[in-house]
Amino acid sequence: MRVLSFLLILLTFGFVKAEIKVVATYPYIASITKEIVKEKAQVDYLASGNLDPHFIVPKPSLTVKLRNADLLIINGAGLEIGWLPPLLNQASNRKINPGSNGFLDLSQYINLIEKPENVSRAMGDVHPEGNPHFHLDPYNVPIISQVITEKLCKLDGSNCDYYKNNLSDFKKRWNEKLAVWNSKMASLKGVKVYQYHKLFDYFLKRYGIISVDTIEPLPGIPPTAKHLEELILKSKSENVKMILQDVYHPIKPAKYISEKMGLKIVVLPHDAGAVEEAKDMFSLFDTIVERMNK
Known part of the structure; x- marks a missing residue:
């Protein structure tokens, strides 16, 4: 009990900085984020990787993850539009609402393809912003990792150099793999x-x-x-x-x-x-x- 009380005092007066909690909408985002933060932050995700990313059941357990998050990273381009908004409403976490410092939409930093000139119901389930599956171009992954690192530095400046070093290492390893994939x-x-x-x-x-x-x-x-x-x-x-x-x-x-x-x-x-x-x-x-x- 004394140790717990001492830790609470340290946290209260800022002597110990709590790990930031990052929630990603999809596993691929969490995977990239973990490469950057390693042990310096907690990283979780909402949607299982084997499910249709357009349609995720908004379970109460997902609301809990969002309620405790410091940063929410989404794919964007309308991919989460059918399931994320009600979860955000239920979570009532102002820190991660769209437009806040704790919200990051990756699609805003990618050149999206297949943007329709106009959209109608006769076209099926078309994404007005363009094709949202941009992470499947391996050349977009370094861009995504850079954007995530910059956001982490804004939220957790004390660990910024650490994040940047991990980013540099990640990009080096990624470029080595790109050469292999390109050849094959x-x-x-x-x-x-x-x-x-x-x-x-x-x-x-x-x-x-x-x-x-x-x-x-x-x-x-x-x-x-x-x-x-x-x-x-x-x-x-x-x-x-x-x-x-x-x-x-x-x-x-x-x-x-x-x-x-x-x-x-x-x-x-x-x-x-x-x-x-x-x-x-x-x-x-x-x-x-x-x-x-x-």
Whole structure:
């Protein structure tokens, strides 16, 4: 009890600085943040990596995480719009509300692709700001890590040099891996693919792989039998080589096309934790590259 009382006194008068608590919306953000803070801050995330990032059940346990957070880091570009606002309302934590010092929207620092000129309900579940899955371009990861570090320095200036040193080390290791991934992906340039959802467009664009079409006819709309038959015909005329399947959409439509046309199905993780091998950002891209090249 005496030790506890002494610690409380130290905290009260500022002699001991409590670790800041960071909450990320997705595991990939938490993975990058942990590379920067290491043991100097607590890092947690809200959405499991194997789930559809557009639709997360707002559980009370997630509200508790937000209530105790000093910094909230989100993907942005509308990806969390369907589930995060009610959690923030329930948490009632002014420190992490949009516009506050404890809020960081990563999408504001990335050049987003596929921004629609106009949006209507007839287009399906389209993101007005652009494609939100920008973390799947490995060249965007250093940008994300830099932005996170700058925010951490503003909130926790006493550890800023420590964060910057970790950032420098992270970028060095990341650039080394980029050289490996670039080399392995070079042979796939120009290959044509289908994907279920426009999930991997940043990755495909980076490596010159052509996404001919998606299994869903419109974003968020399940495929019809007619659409699948159209994809079968198009796969032959367009010389499609493979189908990229994520872990959270049904694989049955991809299998149907594959059985008809003999196309290879490649199941790819979209986030850390989506598959067993993808434990962090490094192994996420290791897994994507290895599976694409099998």
